[in-house]
Structures are given as C-alpha cells and as structure tokens.
Amino acid sequence: MERVKKLAALKARAPLLKPKSDVIRLSLLEVVSRDRSFLFGGNKMVVIELLLMLAISLAVHGQSGDTISPNQSLVDGDTLTSAHGIFELGFFSPPKSNSRYLGIWYKNIALDNETIWVANKGKPLTSSDGVLNLTRDGNLILLDNSGNTLWSTGITNIVNPVVQLRDSGNLVVSERDSNTIKWQTFDYPCDTLLPSMKLGISLGTNFDRHLTSWKSDSDLSPGDYTYQMNPQGVPELFLRKGNAIIYRSGPWNGNGFSGRPDMQENKYFKFNLVSNQDMIYYTYEDLNSSILSRIVLTSDGKVRRFISYTSRPGWSAYWVTPKDDCDTYSTCGNNGVCSSASIPCQCLNGTVAKDQTEWSLRNFTSGCVRQPKNLSCQEIFQELPKVKLPDSSQAISVNRSPEECKCWCLRNSSCMAYSMVEENMCITWTNDLIDIRTFIDGKDSLYVRVGVSEQDCTCVKEPEPKPVFVIVVPVVLGFLFLVCVGLFLCWRNQRRIQVDNTAEQNSGLTMTDSRIEASPRPEIQQTGELRAIGIEGSSANAITNNQSGGGTERSTTTSNFSLDNTAGRVLGIFPSYNLCTIEAATCNFSITNRLGEGAFGIVYKGQLGEGEKVAVKRLKHLAWSAHEFKNELLLIANLQHKNLVCLLGYCIEGNERILILEYMENRSLDIFIYDKEKSILLNCQKRLDIIIGIARGLQYLHQDCNKNVVHRDLKLSNILLDEEMNPKICDFGISRFFEGDKVQERFTTRPMGTIGYMAPEYASYGRFSFKSDVFSFGVLVLEILSGKKNLGMVVDDKRTDLTGYAYRLWREGRSFEILDDVLKSSVPPIEVIRFIRVGLLCVQENNEDRPRMAEVVMMLSSQDVLINSPKPPKESMILTQGDMASSSPQITSMTTGR
Structure with missing residues (x-):
C-alpha cells in the first residue's frame, strides 16, 4: 500500500518535471533508488508502470511544435514556435538584467529580440529554473524552483485543454475538440499592439484592453504610461501618465483618428474602429505580407509604430506620437488653437486670452475665455479647416445631414461647435473646446459658433420710414456714376488693344529667334x-x-x-x-x-x-x-x-x-529621401524606377517635344510623386525653350538654380545647355540611392560633397558603401552599381564628357550597353552664396533649396 502511495505521488509530480530527457530520467531513477523495494519487493506491475512512465516522459520531451498539452512543461532553455516560425515563446532576460521572464517575441528578428508579451511582468524569476505547466483542467501556470506560482491564467474546468502559439503572436488556451478559445494573450496586452489585436473596452463587463509601458528596458514592471480607449462621448484613444492626459488621438472620422491626418488606408495598413452596444475597440491589419508592423508604448511615454521587412531583420520607426508641442494635450488651454507657427497658440474668434501676461511669456495653458455676446447681432458658424477635432469626452454624436447638424446646433444656444465625420455623423460640443490643433494636410473641419462683428452684424431694429427724395436721389446719382465708369472702361480697353497691336508690329520677335x-x-x-x-x-x-x-x-x-x-x-x-x-x-x-x-x-x-x-x-x-x-x-x-x-x-x-x-498626393521626392521614417517606403526597385522615370521625362524635354527645354532647376524638391510613387518633373519657372538642337549652349550673366545641383560651367561662368540638366540629374541619382544631400557631407572629419565621395568609393571598388542604410540588405548589387556609374558619368567636370539624356536612358534601361569609366567630378562643388557672389559680381544665385 505504501508503494502505491509513492507511485501516486510520483505521478502527481510528473507534469512539473523539466522536459529534458536527462533530467526526467535522473529524477525518476532518484525516486526509485531511494526505495529499492520497487525493484526487489516482487511487485512487477509497479516496476512496469514506472518504466512506462519514463518512456512516456521521454516521448513528451521529443515532441516539438506550437502546442503544449496537459502533463507537458516548458522550462528555461526550451521554446515554443508558431507553425510558420514567426513567433517564439520562451524565457529571456532584458538588456542589462539577470532577471528571467516568460515572453513571446519575433523569432526571425533576433537582432532586436523585442518581446511583444510578458507573463510575469513585475514578478521576475531570479534563476533559470522557471517551469511553465498546463494542468489537466486547463490552467496555465508559471512556477519558480520552489514551486511558487508567479503567474497563471486562472482558467479551469476546460475539457481536453491545449495551448497553442499562433502565427499572429497570440498564445491561446482552448478545448482541443471544439477549438473554442478559453483564454488568450491578445486579451491581456502589455506594451505592444499587433495586427488584429483589439485596443478597447467591453461595455458589458468593463473589461479594458490597453497598453502599459515598462518602467525601463531592463525593468519589465508596469510603468507610468497607459494608452487606452476612452469610451465616454465620442470614442478616442488617450495616452496618460498616471491619471493625467498627455495626448489624445482625436475622434474617429471614418478613415482614421482626427489627430493623425497621415493615418489613412494604403497598400500597407488598414485601420478600423468598431463601436457597438457590446464593445468599442480599435484594430488594424497588415496588408503587405512582406512587411511586419507593431505599435509600442515605450517607457519614455511615446507611442511608436515600427515596421520590418521580412527580407531583412531589424525594426525601423514608421511614426511616433506625440510628435511636437501641439500634440501635447491642451497646450493652448480652453478655446485655444495650436499650430506649428512661431507663435503656436491663438484664440478662437469670439474669445480672448484669459491671462494676457502669461500669454506674453509664451505660457498658453490658461487658455481663452468667451467674450460677452452682443444680443443684437446674428451668430454664424465659422469654418476652421484641417484641424484635430476638440476633446470629445463630453461631445454628442448622432446621425444627421450637414444641414440638419448646422440647424440643430444653431437652435441650441449651448452648442458651441459642430463637425461632420463619416458622411452623416454629426458631432456637437456644448462646453469649452479643448486641445485643437491645425495640420497642413488635415482631413476634418470644425464649425465654431461666433457672433458677427459689430461693423458687419445685422442688428435687430425696426426700420424707420424715410422721405422719398432720400431714396430717389441716391439711386439716380448711382446710375449716372455707373454709366460714366462703363464708358471709361470701354475707352481704356480699346486703347490697350491699340497699344498691344503696335508693340507686336514693332517687336518682330519670335520663339525661333536664337537671340x-x-x-x-x-x-x-x-x-x-x-x-x-x-x-x-x-x-x-x-x-x-x-x-x-x-x-x-x-x-x-x-x-x-x-x-x-x-x-x-x-x-x-x-x-x-x-x-x-x-x-x-x-x-x-x-x-x-x-x-x-x-x-x-x-x-x-x-x-x-x-x-x-x-x-x-x-x-x-x-x-x-x-x-x-x-x-x-x-x-x-x-x-x-x-x-x-x-x-x-x-x-x-x-x-x-x-x-x-x-495635385500630387505624395508630395515631393525630397520628403521621402531625407526623412528616415519615410525613406523605408522606397525600396531599391522603387528608387530605380523613379530614376528611370525622371530620366525619361528629361529626355522628352531635351529632344522629343516641339520646343526643346532646358529645365535649369532639376532637384529632389522639384520631383513630385503621385499615388503610385511615379515621378513627375515640375517647376519650369526659369526654364529655357529652344527650337530643335540648333543652340547647343547659351550664356547668361545671372545664373539661376539651386546650389549643389548647378553644373560647374553654369555656376561659375553662366554657360548652360542640355548638359547642365544632365549634371543635375547625376546629382539626383546619387542622392536618391544614398539618401544623402550633395552638400554638407563630412567624411573623415573633412567637409566634402556627395559627388566627390561617390567617385572616390567607385574608384576604390566600394560603391556599395554609398547606399542608403535601408537598401543595403536587399539590393541587387550589379544593377545598382550600374546606376551609380551612370550618375558619375553625368557629373563629370567637362560638359562634353557627359552623356546625352537619350544615352542615359539607354544605359539605365539595358544591362547590355557598355558604360565608360567616369572621369572625376570637379574637386569641390561646395560653393556658398557668399562664395559665388565674391567670385563673380554678375552671378545671382537663387537658393540652396532642400
């Protein structure tokens, strides 16, 4: 009987044993060796059961995959991997820490080892003896080496439970037969929001899914910041430090949050807000399988979206918020409007600064107060376009047409403003308007109730009767005045036509005159x-x-x-x-x-x-x-x-x-090339396509249109991008038009363009031709591939320019080093080096050595074209405006540009 009890105790301990074969074998043998009567007491059945148990335990350890079943355990050093190898569950230590945590991270982005979920946050293991165990009734438990429970799901009474790590990053406990989810990590986010996760609240149970920052990168205890859905009024996301609001997203406008105008559906992401009687939550999806993304609330109180290309490891910041002072909650106080201007805060019309002294000291938090109403004047709604809509915690939203919304607000004296979102969704505010800011590319308009100014207001007064002559005389005089004005205008127009005709006859100038x-x-x-x-x-x-x-x-x-x-x-x-x-x-x-x-x-x-x-x-x-x-x-x-x-x-x-x-939706190319966050959207192939597109546009200007054109100001900011990132050349304000190829070169005493893009013969001597544009194109090629500006580079503590540096690397066989960091791990080297070589041919010092644009297009489009070795560019193209002015008093430069 005593032996049976010992065997039962051993079985009870088995689920908690480490699933390593040597540990399991030694543990079982240790129990047996302490009671040799197992082997020599004559009870053969007990011995058989014991050996069977050992075999089962060894089989359990040999099993690998994305699931854990009852009586299976996960110990420090072992991991659970999702079906397609995207995520891993296991034990880890944060940087500069010896504490051990159970967490989930991206398996194939090991360079950063960023965890997306942690079980025992605030309760770290002090040694590498932690064990994760699934009990028979479905409770997932994390134990330390003393058998103390550090964390558990608290879920029991599950029939035939199983734990699975899915490719979405979600760890679920479900019933194996019905696949019904009983518990999941997506309901308990830490500092990270993944695609298809819900950030919001269940209204019936008040269960809140929100992000919480860590105290630091090495201390994974809950930090000071939270990012959560505010269900009151019109839903929006709030970033808080403790109870204080740091930032808010603005209400949902159908495509994104009002405070994030750049948040719109594209080929990479899809955003959604669900609001019904049961739940209010925000979620998003990744639409491009080659890009992974996550939103992280970092320990410094910033919400950041990171993206990673599956073709190369590592994370890049895509956006961050709060981004500037105007993103900070209520920077300008009640009824104030924040903008990125030099004086960031202004009062809404009809309000004045509450404390003018504080405002003069650039402390705007006291806000603005409303002026007394002039009851004899009308009230109207003034449009405030492209804004982040005010704090909507106490706002009301109902389905109304724009006209119904305006009329309802006008009839209610307490209604201070209204806005229309999602076509027929009317939002109205009855209190002070808090946390408004303007955007250059904002999507929402706010209509603010204001009184018409005194000089323009329609006063409610009874009209007084007037004598007839007071009406008739002004009307007659006004009519005579209009007749005189009309006759004068007719005479002046006839005179202008005569002058213009005379000028045309005397000038004799035509577009084909080369002079x-x-x-x-x-x-x-x-x-x-x-x-x-x-x-x-x-x-x-x-x-x-x-x-x-x-x-x-x-x-x-x-x-x-x-x-x-x-x-x-x-x-x-x-x-x-x-x-x-x-x-x-x-x-x-x-x-x-x-x-x-x-x-x-x-x-x-x-x-x-x-x-x-x-x-x-x-x-x-x-x-x-x-x-x-x-x-x-x-x-x-x-x-x-x-x-x-x-x-x-x-x-x-x-x-x-x-x-x-x-109108170009994606604005100019320089915004993407010079911005670290946006540059990752232009992969290698897209940049090469943009270069070829610019080359073809320039070839058209030089030889394919009726009156050939020298652009004279080709630069990144004059290349616009449409919705599909196709390039388009713009700004012909200083261009010159030629008839055919008759004029190969011209001279001007006032060269114009942008320093850094101007050919040396043009910047120094005023000689310009089609080859001047070729030089500018070469600079563009090198800037697009390197992500760097031509001027202002510092290499080995020496000031240089991009063209000279690129030539030096090419001569040393190290052209690949010039590339933008976001391209280096996914670039076809031969093709890109060919583009760099063509760019260097275009920036050669002697304009006669530079190829024509037709030759450039051919070299870029075909790998079979033989490309000559480039000669060095001018030793230094770094000329400040002052340098140019001193070198030639007749030269007039324009701007250094972007």
Whole structure:
C-alpha cells in the first residue's frame, strides 16, 4: 500500500518535471533508488508502470511544435514556435538584467529580440529554473524552483485543454475538440499592439484592453504610461501618465483618428474602429505580407509604430506620437488653437486670452475665455479647416445631414461647435473646446459658433420710414456714376488693344529667334510640403553677341509675343476658370490651404466642385498683362508626358493670374529621401524606377517635344510623386525653350538654380545647355540611392560633397558603401552599381564628357550597353552664396533649396 502511495505521488509530480530527457530520467531513477523495494519487493506491475512512465516522459520531451498539452512543461532553455516560425515563446532576460521572464517575441528578428508579451511582468524569476505547466483542467501556470506560482491564467474546468502559439503572436488556451478559445494573450496586452489585436473596452463587463509601458528596458514592471480607449462621448484613444492626459488621438472620422491626418488606408495598413452596444475597440491589419508592423508604448511615454521587412531583420520607426508641442494635450488651454507657427497658440474668434501676461511669456495653458455676446447681432458658424477635432469626452454624436447638424446646433444656444465625420455623423460640443490643433494636410473641419462683428452684424431694429427724395436721389446719382465708369472702361480697353497691336508690329520677335532669352527670375522658394509646376510671366530680352569685341552687348526690349489663332486653339485645351470658382475651391485662399510661398507666387491646395483635388498657383500682382500671361501658358501647351506635372487650367481676371495644376498626393521626392521614417517606403526597385522615370521625362524635354527645354532647376524638391510613387518633373519657372538642337549652349550673366545641383560651367561662368540638366540629374541619382544631400557631407572629419565621395568609393571598388542604410540588405548589387556609374558619368567636370539624356536612358534601361569609366567630378562643388557672389559680381544665385 505504501508503494502505491509513492507511485501516486510520483505521478502527481510528473507534469512539473523539466522536459529534458536527462533530467526526467535522473529524477525518476532518484525516486526509485531511494526505495529499492520497487525493484526487489516482487511487485512487477509497479516496476512496469514506472518504466512506462519514463518512456512516456521521454516521448513528451521529443515532441516539438506550437502546442503544449496537459502533463507537458516548458522550462528555461526550451521554446515554443508558431507553425510558420514567426513567433517564439520562451524565457529571456532584458538588456542589462539577470532577471528571467516568460515572453513571446519575433523569432526571425533576433537582432532586436523585442518581446511583444510578458507573463510575469513585475514578478521576475531570479534563476533559470522557471517551469511553465498546463494542468489537466486547463490552467496555465508559471512556477519558480520552489514551486511558487508567479503567474497563471486562472482558467479551469476546460475539457481536453491545449495551448497553442499562433502565427499572429497570440498564445491561446482552448478545448482541443471544439477549438473554442478559453483564454488568450491578445486579451491581456502589455506594451505592444499587433495586427488584429483589439485596443478597447467591453461595455458589458468593463473589461479594458490597453497598453502599459515598462518602467525601463531592463525593468519589465508596469510603468507610468497607459494608452487606452476612452469610451465616454465620442470614442478616442488617450495616452496618460498616471491619471493625467498627455495626448489624445482625436475622434474617429471614418478613415482614421482626427489627430493623425497621415493615418489613412494604403497598400500597407488598414485601420478600423468598431463601436457597438457590446464593445468599442480599435484594430488594424497588415496588408503587405512582406512587411511586419507593431505599435509600442515605450517607457519614455511615446507611442511608436515600427515596421520590418521580412527580407531583412531589424525594426525601423514608421511614426511616433506625440510628435511636437501641439500634440501635447491642451497646450493652448480652453478655446485655444495650436499650430506649428512661431507663435503656436491663438484664440478662437469670439474669445480672448484669459491671462494676457502669461500669454506674453509664451505660457498658453490658461487658455481663452468667451467674450460677452452682443444680443443684437446674428451668430454664424465659422469654418476652421484641417484641424484635430476638440476633446470629445463630453461631445454628442448622432446621425444627421450637414444641414440638419448646422440647424440643430444653431437652435441650441449651448452648442458651441459642430463637425461632420463619416458622411452623416454629426458631432456637437456644448462646453469649452479643448486641445485643437491645425495640420497642413488635415482631413476634418470644425464649425465654431461666433457672433458677427459689430461693423458687419445685422442688428435687430425696426426700420424707420424715410422721405422719398432720400431714396430717389441716391439711386439716380448711382446710375449716372455707373454709366460714366462703363464708358471709361470701354475707352481704356480699346486703347490697350491699340497699344498691344503696335508693340507686336514693332517687336518682330519670335520663339525661333536664337537671340531671345526670357528674363531670368528668382526661384519660387516654397515653404510648404508640395512643389508644383510654375510658369512665370516674363518679357523678352534681345541678346546680341559682339563677336569681334569678344564681349557681350546686352540690350533689353520689352514686348509681347504675338498670340495668333494657333495659340488661341492651343490654349483652348485648358479650361479657363473664373475667380469665384477658384476662391471656393481654396476656401477663399485660406492660410490653412497654403502649400507653399515664393517670391512670385503662392501655391494652395484646392478642390473643384466635382471633387477633383488641384494645386492652385496664385501669381503675385506684378506688371503682367493678360496677353503676356497667355503667352507663358502657350510655352508649355505642348509639354505632355507622363513624367511631367500637367497644367489643368488657368484664370485671368482683373489683376489675378492663376494656374490650376495637377495635385500630387505624395508630395515631393525630397520628403521621402531625407526623412528616415519615410525613406523605408522606397525600396531599391522603387528608387530605380523613379530614376528611370525622371530620366525619361528629361529626355522628352531635351529632344522629343516641339520646343526643346532646358529645365535649369532639376532637384529632389522639384520631383513630385503621385499615388503610385511615379515621378513627375515640375517647376519650369526659369526654364529655357529652344527650337530643335540648333543652340547647343547659351550664356547668361545671372545664373539661376539651386546650389549643389548647378553644373560647374553654369555656376561659375553662366554657360548652360542640355548638359547642365544632365549634371543635375547625376546629382539626383546619387542622392536618391544614398539618401544623402550633395552638400554638407563630412567624411573623415573633412567637409566634402556627395559627388566627390561617390567617385572616390567607385574608384576604390566600394560603391556599395554609398547606399542608403535601408537598401543595403536587399539590393541587387550589379544593377545598382550600374546606376551609380551612370550618375558619375553625368557629373563629370567637362560638359562634353557627359552623356546625352537619350544615352542615359539607354544605359539605365539595358544591362547590355557598355558604360565608360567616369572621369572625376570637379574637386569641390561646395560653393556658398557668399562664395559665388565674391567670385563673380554678375552671378545671382537663387537658393540652396532642400
């Protein structure tokens, strides 16, 4: 009887034994050796059972996969791997720590060993003797070497339980027969949110799934920060430090959160918010199988999205929030609006700073207070476009049409503002508006209740009767005044036509005259994120070369090119818009629609009545006639190529000269090349495709269009990207047009372009030709592949430029080292080195050594073309504006550009 009891005790201990064959064998033999009567007491059945048990234990250890069954254990040193080898479960120690934790991590991204879930957070193991065991009733338990429970699921009464680590990273406990999930790690996130995980709350049970930061990278105890769904009012995500709100995402607008305008569905991610009577939660999906992503709440209180390509290990930051001061909760206090301007906070119309002294000291947290209402004036709603909607904890959302929403808010005196999201979802605010900020590319508009100003308000007064003569006399005088104005305008228009005709007859200038050069104009320096094609109105300058004297005699004759019937037919291709339509498309040229501003024009984002997005370039009021402006349009009428930005229309009304241009969704190439977070979206093949696209567009300008063009300002910021990342060349404001190949080179005493991209003969001596653009293209190639700017490089503590450094590496057989870090692990070396070599051919010092663009396209497109060895570029292309001015007083540079 005593032997039977010992055997029963041994069976009870078996599930907790380490699944290593030597440990199991020694443990069983140790029990047997302590009671030799097992072997010599004559009870053969007991011995057989014991040996059977040993065999079973050894078989258990030999079993590997993604599951754990009852009586199986996982010990330190062993791991559980998901079916396709994506995730691993096991024991680990954080950096600079000897503590041991049970966790899950990505198996194939071992360089970082970033855990996505930890079981015993705050209760580390002090040695490598931890054991994970699944009991017969389905409880998953983590024990230390003393048999103390450090963590468990607390789930029991499961019939035939099994534990499985899935390829989603979810560790589940389920019934083997029905596959019904009884417990899962996705319900208990730590600091990481994975695709298909839910970040939200169950309304019936108040069960909250949220992220909690670690105290530090080495201390995996719960930290100070949480990131969770706020179910009150209109749902949004809150980042808190303790109970204090640090950041909020803004309410959901149908495509993403209002505070994250860059959060929109694309070919990489899909976002979703589910809100019903049972649950409110946010989730996302990875749409590209070659990219892995995770959202992490780090110990410094930042929420970061990381991505990793399956073709190469390692994580890269994709975005981070809070990103700036305006992301910090209530930076400008109640009724304040935060922007990225030099003075970040402004009060909403109808409110004033609560404490002007604090505001003058740049402490805006006291916010703004409403001014007393003028009961004799109307109230209207003023649109605040492209904003992060206010804190919606106490907001109300109902299904209403835009007109119903506006009327409801207007009828309720307590309604301070409203917004329309998800087509017919009306959100209204009845309290102070907190935590508003503006974005350049925001998606949401807030309509704020304001009183009409005193001078414009419609006062509620009874009209007083007036004598008849008080009405009749002003009407008659007004009519006579209008008649006089009309006659004057007719006379002035007739006079202008006569002057224009005289100028045309006297000038005799044509587009084919090789002595005609459009007057150089400064570059439009665009401070926004979008660059668009620019055509500046210009007069014609007659240049006469005095060959005998060896100098250049310059005489300027201002005239207009003739606008014949052919020109009129060409311009008929482009729609002519009236000023009213353009004002409506740009919200009356609202500052929030502004994309960029330069010396001669401002670019706005607009949306035409049919919903088409456009870029609107409003040229500043200079002395340009409608005739001159139309001739500028005529110059680009025949520039039609898939790698050039299209002109869509124009407006000539009064003094207004406006161009309607194609809108590029992904903005300019420099944003992706120079930004570490966005550069990972341009893999090797995409960058090579962009280079070839630019080359083909430039080849078209140089030889395939009717009037060949030298661009003269080719740079990354003048390459725009459409939705599919196809490149398009823009900004022809300082371009020169030639008829055929007759003119190989021209001279100007005022070279214009961007330092770092200008060919040496152009920057130093004012000589420009098609080969000047070839040099700029070569710089582009090297910048696109390296992710570095041409100027300002420091190598071995010496200041140099990219072209010289790239040539040195090529000469030493180390061209591969110039590549952007995000390309080095997935690049086809031979093809990329060929592109680098072509780029070096384009930046050779002597312009005669540089290839034509047709040859460049052929070398880039075919591996069979023999490519010559490049000669060295100019020793240093680093010239500051001051250096250029001192070297030649006649040279006028434009801007260093981006």
